[in-house]
């Protein structure tokens with residue numbers, strides 16, 4: 477089976493890793509990753525979601541935070557602090573090698589997708605990871621209290637505290653999909669929207685020209701809800717829904733993807749929404765969607781793949 481996953485950072489990386497561990501011989505996995513969070517820090521190009529996904533797939537991720545590297549040290553950050561450099565975004569010593577080398581290659585003219593493919597091979601990742609675009613596509617967060625903010629200013633420096641009134645995805649709307657993205661969607665048997673933030677992780681991917689129409693044409697797209705019982709496992713997704721005037725929960729997530737969704741994987745704590753999803757023409761699959769460790773990633777991914785096989789066979 478050819479599987480394509482759309483992913484942001486931590487939630488997306490967990491399921492992408494589960495899928496990679498579960499695929500059988502002959503199966504193929506492509507992960508298309510949000511680059512709306514990318515920014516420059518200390519003169520380096522940083523791509524947080526790409527790195528989170530790649531570190532998880534390579535088994536290099538920090539198990540406590542879900543982002544950054546395992547067995548990390550922070551000598552450079554301490555020295556930068558002493559010199560008066562901005563320290564609100566923490567880059568560890570091991571992680572820094574990624575940003576240094578990627579920045580060097582981008583400056584020499586390589587595309588982000590080429591650098592990513594090369595890093596994946598160096599890290600022993602055997603599925604394909606594609607940035608949504610090779611063009612810069614920074615997400616801007618429109619807030620009530622602090623004006624329009626670059627994404628990482630909102631997310632890390634201000635700890636998601638300002639009230640959100642909208643998102644400016646105009647850069648993503650003008651970006652071209654990275655080479656291979658549209659073809660990978662067309663060729664996939666199933667597309668899985670990972671449990672990532674619909675506004676700032678999946679939204680920017682959908683804004684890239686061609687991607688939403690490709691999903692609308694696809695016919696077998698399933699999304700995993702990032703909200704469980706109306707609450708985000710991590711991050712500001714529920715807060716964003718509330719501030720934008722939606723009751724956070726499964727139906728609000730479904731609304732974001734309604735025009736291309738065939739099925740939705742929801743947590744057993746949200747079982748009561750199965751009927752409403754069915755009424756919307758979306759086939760619900762109910763399970764434990766919380767991935768507390770590697771075994772749970774594998775368990776959820778294999779349940780999803782089995783469910784998708786049934787969808788493909790028309791058995792549902």
Ligand code: GDP
Pocket residue numbers: 483484485486487488489490525671672673674676677700701702703704707708709710711713714765766767768
């Ligand atoms: P970010 O860029 O690191 O915020 O990455 P994502 O958008 O991929 O991940 C954040 C979203 O993942 C949040 O909305 C979380 O609720 C969701 N999430 C994280 N872990 C899990 C999990 O184990 N299960 C589910 N269902 N959602 C999760």
